[in-house]
Amino acid sequence: MKKTAVFLLVLFLRGQNFIWPLRPFTALTSTFYEYRTTHFHSGVDLSTYGKTGLPVRASESGEIFRIFYHWYGFGRAVYIRHPGGFVTVYGHLVRFEDKGLGLERLLKNLQRSTGKKYIGNYYLERPIRVRRGQVIGYSGSMGIGGPHLHFEIRKGEIQPLNPLLFLRAPTGPVVLRSYILEVASPGSFVGLSPTRLYGRLPENRKIPVHGCFRFFLQGYEKCRGRCGIYHLEAYFDGKKVFDLKGDRFQFSRNYTAGWFFNLALSTTKRPYYVIPDFSSPPLCIATGEHTLEIRGTNFYGKTGRAFLRLYHWPSPLSLKGLCCAERWNGQGWERVSGEIPDRGYIRFKTSAGGFSSPWIILYRGESLKSGESVKPLRIEAHVGWEKAVFPRGFLASPLFCQGECFAVTAPGRGNLVSRGFSFKIEDSAPGIRVKMGGEGFPGIAFLRVSTLPPQKVPEELLPISKFYLLTPREALLKSPATVEIRLQEKYRRDIGIYRKFSRKWSFLKPSRSGGWLQVKTKLLGTFVVARDVVPPQIGRIRIRRGIIYVTIRDRGSGVNPEAIRISIGGKGFIPEYDYDAGLAFGRVKVPRGRHLLKVRAEDFAGNSSARSVWVAGK
Numbered sequence: 001m002k003k004t005a006v007f008l009l010v011l012f013l014r015g016q017n018f019i020w021p022l023r024p025f026t027a028l029t030s031t032f033y034e035y036r037t038t039h040f041h042s043g044v045d046l047s048t049y050g051k052t053g054l055p056v057r058a059s060e061s062g063e064i065f066r067i068f069y070h071w072y073g074f075g076r077a078v079y080i081r082h083p084g085g086f087v088t089v090y091g092h093l094v095r096f097e098d099k100g101l102g103l104e105r106l107l108k109n110l111q112r113s114t115g116k117k118y119i120g121n122y123y124l125e126r127p128i129r130v131r132r133g134q135v136i137g138y139s140g141s142m143g144i145g146g147p148h149l150h151f152e153i154r155k156g157e158i159q160p161l162n163p164l165l166f167l168r169a170p171t172g173p174v175v176l177r178s179y180i181l182e183v184a185s186p187g188s189f190v191g192l193s194p195t196r197l198y199g200r201l202p203e204n205r206k207i208p209v210h211g212c213f214r215f216f217l218q219g220y221e222k223c224r225g226r227c228g229i230y231h232l233e234a235y236f237d238g239k240k241v242f243d244l245k246g247d248r249f250q251f252s253r254n255y256t257a258g259w260f261f262n263l264a265l266s267t268t269k270r271p272y273y274v275i276p277d278f279s280s281p282p283l284c285i286a287t288g289e290h291t292l293e294i295r296g297t298n299f300y301g302k303t304g305r306a307f308l309r310l311y312h313w314p315s316p317l318s319l320k321g322l323c324c325a326e327r328w329n330g331q332g333w334e335r336v337s338g339e340i341p342d343r344g345y346i347r348f349k350t351s352a353g354g355f356s357s358p359w360i361i362l363y364r365g366e367s368l369k370s371g372e373s374v375k376p377l378r379i380e381a382h383v384g385w386e387k388a389v390f391p392r393g394f395l396a397s398p399l400f401c402q403g404e405c406f407a408v409t410a411p412g413r414g415n416l417v418s419r420g421f422s423f424k425i426e427d428s429a430p431g432i433r434v435k436m437g438g439e440g441f442p443g444i445a446f447l448r449v450s451t452l453p454p455q456k457v458p459e460e461l462l463p464i465s466k467f468y469l470l471t472p473r474e475a476l477l478k479s480p481a482t483v484e485i486r487l488q489e490k491y492r493r494d495i496g497i498y499r500k501f502s503r504k505w506s507f508l509k510p511s512r513s514g515g516w517l518q519v520k521t522k523l524l525g526t527f528v529v530a531r532d533v534v535p536p537q538i539g540r541i542r543i544r545r546g547i548i549y550v551t552i553r554d555r556g557s558g559v560n561p562e563a564i565r566i567s568i569g570g571k572g573f574i575p576e577y578d579y580d581a582g583l584a585f586g587r588v589k590v591p592r593g594r595h596l597l598k599v600r601a602e603d604f605a606g607n608s609s610a611r612s613v614w615v616a617g618k
């Protein structure tokens with residue numbers, strides 16, 4: 001944006017007089033528009049230096065019109081409406097302000113009247129007026145993340161704005177750290193690799209490229225830790241090919257996070273920007289030398305730059321059809337030329353447009369006839385193969401499976417061909433069905449279902465289906481896909497569908513129809529049906545200053561916070577539960593004498609455990 005436009009925007013916004021909700025201002029630990037797995041970060045995170053209980057103040061005068069309370073998301077949150085249609089949000093509070101505002105009492109009343117511990121969103125019948133700087137709650141770590149304060153300024157309730165448009169906060173320089181170049185069309189090569197090239201910035205080498213590619217950038221703005229980059233641009237031979245600027249967005253556009261960030265590679269603190277974004281065509285070069293320039297600018301105009309010099313390289317591989325057939329001679333593999341051998345152990349690769357497939361190993365005791373269907377004995381994965389990117393229309397044969405599944409780029413509908421001799425690789429039909437809407441799907445590949453060899457899962461889980469990989473894992477769908485997996489055994493209560501996404505398995509509660517289990521999901525990845533056979537572990541129980549703390553963990557389906565019960569002398573309650581910390585806590589009063597204190601916990605699969613300790617009241 002030009003300087004004059006920034007100036008006009010500042011003028012427009014200056015009617016407001018927001019202040020930081022923590023006094024004195026601490027530090028930013030996250031910026032606006034940062035990557036989160038399923039959305040953009042809609043505010044800034046303020047450091048509380050690992051502590052909880054810091055007074056949180058109204059950023060501007062207004063009225064509290066909404067509160068939120070749940071064990072996930074923002075935990076405890078306050079929403080204030082201000083003149084001019086602005087709304088501020090304060091998340092992860094450990095406690096609402098009660099003395100003056102009565103918000104804890106309001107929460108208790110709502111819990112009593114609804115019969116629910118976690119009330120979710122509540123719009124106040126009579127909004128409560130607050131002055132700028134008035135304490136509205138205390139910082140905590142409820143919901144997602146450790147101790148910090150999540151703060152937002154919104155225009156209305158659906159458009160978050162960058163708080164730095166109103167408030168100053170020091171942010172550091174932009175660091176452009178490393179990159180991955182990935183091929184984006186068949187037959188392409190980057191740095192002579194048919195899949196990916198990893199590099200650090202600054203990059204002094206000139207990189208040979210053939211065909212089309214995308215550039216995944218890992219970079220950040222220095223804050224207290226790493227923050228998202230306020231404004232990131234990329235220019236290919238001087239032409240702008242990427243522009244992502246964090247001033248404002250609409251919540252309805254959250255699914256586009258899957259366009260600008262590579263979900264399969266990113267973590268919250270190490271995101272990979274996708275250049276050009278997945279909704280745009282990749283960059284292609286056919287001749288000559290080219291430059292990709294990356295510019296990352298922080299809110300105060302400080303720019304970090306990186307350059308990549310690329311030059312066209314003719315395709316190093318131009319094999320067609322079947323290549324590299326080999327036969328086991330008892331001691332080793334020997335190359336065969338001409339016809340495919342039709343008996344014994346045979347392995348071969350197939351190739352199209354420069355990609356060659358994994359080794360496919362067959363055993364045949366009798367001769368193989370042309371046109372026959374064959375199940376491969378084994379498929380040896382090709383390094384990097386699984387991560388190769390296939391654009392729409394590329395795959396001649398989507399996949400075949402025998403334990404492992406792979407896409408094969410054999411010319412001609414799924415057949416491996418060699419001089420008029422062809423046979424078909426069988427696709428063992430997997431017990432999975434996927435229905436999805438098109439919107440939000442990044443334009444990099446079409447849905448592919450493959451079965452995987454058994455994967456490592458947490459010990460608590462007992463897989464009872466095949467493992468299915470749904471790609472592209474990069475997808476963040478606008479409307480959720482329905483994934484159905486056939487149930488091979490009798491249904492039990494402890495059965496769930498688990499999805500692995502960036503190394504973590506999460507439990508998805510399935511619904512059941514006939515012999516199928518069904519879940520809805522916005523993220524693809526690896527799916528399996530599993531039983532959770534281990535109840536939660538109840539660890540240390542301690543009481544300090546009238547508050548009980550109990551460690552409860554479950555690495556299977558996870559602790560169900562709504563099913564935790566702590567009772568003493570027959571009187572019970574549901575404690576608060578900090579999900580990340582695995583810590584249940586709540587105020588208890590131990591009556592005089594010795595009493596049995598009981599803790600009961602349940603996981604989402606319905607397994608329960610209990611633990612009792614004797615406590616003494618004074």
Ligand SMILES: [Zn+2]
Nearest residue numbers: 044045150151
């Ligand atoms: Zn936040």
